[in-house]
Amino acid sequence: MLAAVRFRRGQAVVILVLSALVTAGAAFAPLYTRALQQAVVATLLDQAPVARAGVRIASTSASEPYLALFPARLADLVPAQVRAASGPAVASHSVGVRRMPLDAQPGGLLLWRDGMCAHVGFTAGACPQAAGEVAISADQAAAFGQAVGSRIAVGEWDGSVAKVEAAPHTEVRVTGVYSPRDTDPYWFGDRLTGQAASRAGFDVMLTPEATLTGAVSAPGGSGSADWVQPQYGLDVPLIPGRVDIDRIAPLGSAVASFVQYPLGVQYAGSHQSDAVTVTSGLPAIAAEVATGRDQAAVTVPLLMAQLVLLLACVLWLVLLAAADQRRGEVAVARLRGRGAAGARRLLLAETLPALILGAPLGLGLALALTAVARRVVLSPTPPAELPAGAVYAALLALAGTLALALLSVRRVSRAPIADLLRSVSAHRAGIRLGLLEAMLVAAAGAAFAALVTGSVRGPVGQVAPTLLAVAIGVLAARLLPALLSAAGRWLVLRRGRPGSGAALLQASRRSSTRWLVPIVTVALCLVVVAGDALAVGARNRLGRAQAEVGAASVVTVGTADLAALVAAVRSVDPTGAHLTPVVRISPTGTDTVTTVGVDPAAFPRIALWPGRAPAAGAWAKLPGPPIAPLRLTGSRLTYHVRMTSLQASGADAGAIPQSLALGLRVVRADGTTEVLPLGTLPSEGIDADQHASLACASGCRVAGIGVLAPPSAAAVRGVVTLSRLAVDAAPVALGDASAWRAPTGGDTAAQGSIRDDALTIDFANGGRTETFLAHASMPAVVASLTTPAAAPSAAGATFGGAFVNGDDLLLTSAGQLPLLPGAPPKSAAVNLAVLLTQGWRGRGSAVASVYADSADPAVLAPLTRALGAAGIGIVSVEHPGRVAAAYGRTAAAWSLDLSLAVAVLALVVAAVGLLVLVAASARARERDYAGLAMAGVGRRAIAAIAVLEILPVILLCGLIGVAAGLWSAPAALDLVPLFPSPPPTYVVDLGTAWLPSLAAAGAALAVLLIVGAVASLRVARAARLSRLREVA
């Protein structure tokens, strides 16, 4: 046995290598999948904010404070699985307070948190130690003039304290001023500051627990009392290193149950259970991990199964060639009475050791490849593991290779001795398929047809491209010899080119040609599919990132003043060539439409439109304000007003208010909206000059004018005429009648008319407090371009949008966009100028940003400076590349990255198979070429014949494989998840990536052609005359 192995050590090495590759391919799939899953867990936990990855338990009760659980009791509730995966829990105790007296005073939170002083910096004073001491934020100290030593009287304030007088209160002394470290995970994502800077309230005041547990003054100063509604908390931070793929699912399940039933199922719905709230993002993270695991379970096998299939094909052909090569030896064994079984043992004795030895080597190779992938592809680097699945896969691969070996020797060992003694094995001539081949072709064809028609999913669909290539390869293997033969005869007989013709004729009769066809076909198909998968994956990741980010760079700003933002952007880029402001207003609610304010001239150019851009003409349908806004700048408004007596309207004829007020709705320069009372309108009528303070030194836009009635007043009607309007003695042109628009909806009515620059308002207020004519610079219904999800059900129908300040905006759809870059799926684009006619100071739901057409610092740096000069803070700067890279760190992308390895390995395997087949037919070819040499054919001509014998076969099969790959790739990719979750707006594009696919195919084909040519030239060089004597 060893002698035989030594005699054909090259063949043994090839079988060993192929066996190792088959095992490696089979074992690598579970190894990589496992490492990938670990990386997904680590990535999700590392990227998640500490509060999302951890568990927060809070306990408070407005109605029954005694039901609230202390932190120590809360700690007892934590499930064991959570405790095992977590670091030290942080207990907290807090009470909501306001400065005394409580009414209209700034408020904040008195907070104790275990170890809190180590997690802030002190700019003055020191950590409070005793009851009644507090540390306040530097912002609070500055905004409210508080300092170390200051005393603040605070009373409990939250929703449960119905009356101001009922609040327990105390006086605290400031002992320190802190600066926060918000990024410190200790704070569990809580922000200590932010209120005081805008004077909206106090920041969090840190205090020892004794302040919160000790007695405070009772309401009304009658003795002592306890805080009414203390809030207890326990934050349990997760330690990501303690959670792996095996633990995340049970942990997520345990936390989900804990969130639902904090005290256990038996207490569900009880008052005590209601007093405890558990929040955690772990169940969601576990679900994301499960999604990633499911995706990897699709893609990794999809790619590896095809490679293993190719490897198995090559190994099968090599084993067949090896058995065929030993036909003479089998004949000798059979002649000496060994029979078919003995012949089989003789053949297997040489191949089985190499196959068996290849299995552990393959497992080692798979481990090595996984180690490389862990370090190069996956991030963070997952731990090295050997899951049982990999061992089972290796054993399965070994069993498969052994089965192949048994099958491969079957024909030769059973062949009649007379057949074995032929110098060339008898094989079927012509293009008729054998039974096995016909079954294979039929099965593969059926599987692919089912895939294309969408009636098959799962494993069969996953290997469909390779099955298709195998089927085509088997058919081609039958057709090609006949084709080559015909072409060879034609060249010899018709074209007088004996050299080329002889080469093709030689190729047509070699069994190695038949074997080479499926190898090259499948390999090229795999290379093309893998190249396409990589390119399509990258393209879609970038496309989705572009759709979600919106532009090459998107600078999100923290300002609420949209006009200031627009001005800052215009100061840098007056024409909007590279920069454009965008505001996104997303009212709360599940089914609301996000209003996106854009500059119709610049936005289509600067925003990125992955997939397809909307028609250029669409943007012309977003008009600006119909007329110029009416601006007032000054401090004193004078006017003449005339009103007849008020009359009651409607059924309620009594209780006519004694007076109404004339009101002017303005939008100030800072974007705030305000109704300015201009003067009184007595119910009996008025005809007088009046004046009012305007306070519009920075300019105001007039949004509307009308009458104000006291609450609960009866419905009245009247006619008011305003004339001789002037601001700081400068006359104000009120425009014509079209400049004023009647109110829409409700039971109010007003009609405006202009004569001689006098505005007459004929109104009926329907009992409402405000009855205003709106200035027509703000249209009643605003045209928008809607995304498909936001499109109204009927053409011309109106739907609700919002101004920046949250006021309702009535929209109508003037056209559709495939998507709005950087906006949610249900969005409507409106002209930004329209939004600026109304209050543009946001109420929290508006997000302002600047879209830039590049990430070039030369574009962004001036913008940054301009925003800084305008006092506008930058919240974040986002680029599609960064987001795409984040999508690249998901299970879906990591699975797809395997395509590269698959393509390279497929090429290597094909090259090895090609070399083996050339080597297997080398002796016969050398004899043929020696014969040609003896007949006087020159060395160069022989070399040309040798090369011509193999190159057309590789080229034709390669092209067939490329075609099969290009044809089947989109269908196969349809099964491959490209993202952890479906893109909300971006439409996944599975179209063939022609350039990368063809480039990969071209490179692979070139490699195989070079390998084939070099190997053939070596065979031609070895064709010595001595080869002819070997026949004897």
Place this chain on the structure above:
Amino acid sequence: MTAAESITTVGLVHIYRSEGHDVAALSGVDLAVQAGEVIGLLGPSGSGKSTLLALLGGLFPPSAGKILVGDHEVSAMSARELDTFQARESSLMLQGARRNLMPYLTGRDNVAFAQAQARRLGADPMPVAEVLALVGAEGFADAPLGDLSAGQLQLLALAVAMAPAPGVLLADEPTSALDHQARERVLGALLEVNARHGTTIVVVTHDPEVAARLPRTVTIRDGRIGGEGRQGEEYAVVTADGFLPSPGICGPTSRRAPWSAWRRPRVPTTSCGRSLCPTPVEAGSR
């Protein structure tokens, strides 16, 4: 050592299909070889002599007729019986020495390999060294095959064929492609094997000189037995006018074999040798 076996074929016909046509390789061959006899089958290429040898060796069954080797009807054997028959009773030495040898084994190991199955079946073949000595191959039995000359390889092939000590040795062109000296050595070894062990030996050759060295020669052409001669007699397969004598019918006298490829035999000739016209009695009695 298996006892020598006689060989008898009766009405042996073998037809094979080639390029869509039926070709008769053998057309009713009746042949009798006594146990312990050395016989040469002489004929040109395509005459059917190798086919006859392959049939005798059980490589494939005949289309019709019977083959008897001793008491065994080869043509009616099952595959298992045939394996046993080939392992112990009959040994076929293929044309081309290398085709009889495992290329990765030495001569000694090849002989041992050839004996292995016979031993498993309970035979007691000669020791390897004795087999090698029998054919005169002991001097190069341990050398790699690639280092050996054609004659040495042929002797090793003979040793391998004799390794299981068969009762019948069927040798297909054992001296082809050998120089004179090597041919003499191989022929000498064959005759030595017969002399010492009484092995029945059938030698296929196209060389009349080789045939002339054998005690009995049967000529064959176009799948038919033509005639037969004994050592020291002149023989011919066909007469000068192309007549093929049938058993019992003497044709026109021929003093020279008509095939140009054949060299003139050195032995004296007769107008019609006795065995050119074997009687049916002779053929059937063996």
